Amino acid sequence: MLERSSREYTLWTVGLIVIIAVALFPVLWIVALSFKDPATIADGRLIPAEWTFDNYRLLFDGGFDSPLLRPLINSILIALISTTIAITLAAFTAYAIARLEFPGKLAILAGALAIAMFPPISTVGPLFDMWRTFGIYDTYVGLIIPYLTFSLPLAIYILVAFFREIPWDLEQAAAVDGATPLQAFRKVIVPLAAPGMFTAAILVFIFCWNDFVFAISLTSSDASRTVPAALAFFTGESQFTEPTGNIAAAAALVTIPIIIFVLLFQRRIVAGLTSGAVKG
């Protein structure tokens, strides 16, 4: 019996190591590339023969006009704003869907699912035209709107599942205790749905942060260009050199905020937050 479980254990460990290695290898490669001198960029070695920080330094050369600084700020702000708005809207929607019966409820849910499955790339053409007409081309708003459209369904579904888990009795107890529905929502339900809110927030943030399709199509300058799109416009030292090192450095840098964000919120996703509320 012990033998079998230790064999299973080894198999699982080996399997996990393989999966993690396969997943992390590209990341390691990019980090390695970012430290390589342009001359040795294509030497195919994981550990750089010659280390250099030039690639990183170049990214922030030129102060505010540096290749990466403004796009980085744009990315952070746009992702944060989109996430905040998405989670707020999704919370109210999901609460209504989880608690109330109203005509059109199924239609809303089905519609949300349909939108989520819609290929974003097919909306790019019309959006380009529309945004230019409305004058929000190359602005924060121009990006936030499509981000909201495509991330709300996911957020709503996650939050509906979490709200359903919270016993209905708690709102009734709050109502009898003297709370208006909004107060009950704010003081009782939202704290208990926190794990769901943070989960949804992480996913929405990552979606907005990594998006390339909308960023490249709906922006034309550093006014609102986010990092994924900015990377595509990097130029090398000369007309003939590829900016591989710079791109690698930028990619490595840009991963860091995401990691921080996830680590911060990951601890908040604690299950069992509602234990002790009701019997059973």
Added chain:
Amino acid sequence: MAEIALEGITKRYPDGYEAVKDMNLEIADGEFVILVGPSGCGKSTALRMIAGLEDITEGELRIGDAVVNQMAPKDRDIAMVFQNYALYPHMSVRENMAFPLKLAGASQDEIKAKVDEAAKILDLTQHLERRPANLSGGQRQRVAMGRAIVRDPKAFLMDEPLSNLDAKLRVQMRTEVARLQNELGTTTVYVTHDQTEAMTLGDRVAVMRAGVLQQVGTPAELYASPRNLFVAGFIGSPAMNFMPARIADGTAELPFGEVALSDGARERLAGRSELVAGVRPESFEDAALVADERERGHVFRAKIDLVESMGSELYAYFKFEGERVHSADLDDLAADVGAEDLPSSGEGQVVARLDAQSKVARGDEAELWVDSSKLHFFDPQSGEALGN
């Protein structure tokens, strides 16, 4: 403190189902009224209508002098204790109890004083900083009550608060609830399906069945003078025994013999022939232990199938010959207990409560005595009581 009056209260759902039908009940200030009945009888729905958690389809509800049909729960100044406590799990016990006071805008000092006082009354002082998840069932129940009493409301509404506790704890908490209500003197409406709780806690008890109020009265009234078959079979444990009776010439022919009827009974039952008779287990006794009251009753022999010794008394089970009683009310009672599929419920089984000193044993052909002044008679169709 306030009176609560229900006038013609009806709850009808969109699909036509009526959970509560034309309920009329007056609850005096400071009274402890129990709503009791089997599952699905509408007692919880009635309670929730008083709280404002369910809409009232028809009728008028008054708390104090005000008609409150349209008033939101938070404005009715009532406190509710839920069956599964509904404590806020992300708050400590203190914060749970302080929540209603904070919503009402009370000052910090006032909140602290009231919470501390309630904690003292309920013996929760050492648990104030803990979370509900770390408390036992009884402690959680006390926190739920604490949350209700800090508000000093017009009325307490309790929805089966003890049904999730184990048997011993339930008995203990029952006395707590009674003591609390006595001390605070707040009007209380208490819902339960346990008739023991109903009998021991209430000033008055209202028995409900399928949305209709069957009878309202003190526990003693309900026990001694049940208005119909359902109330008779519901109140009292073990339940009343029912058997067919034939009335002829001023006597009642019961399965265990003929019993002479008193003059009053003879008058009330004149012109009737087939009836349902009810005898409580307490009305039986071992004939050997009955001396003075022998004349008041009737002695008969019965083969004892089973004897249960409780220590303080014995329950003897025996069967009587002949057809068993058929009645929709009795089927309902059996269904409520879940006994409809049991083989024993098909035969005419009788349970008698005997004094612990009785020597009756299983398999004996025992001589038993029944107090014939304690017979109840019911109409077999309507279930109405026809007097003892």
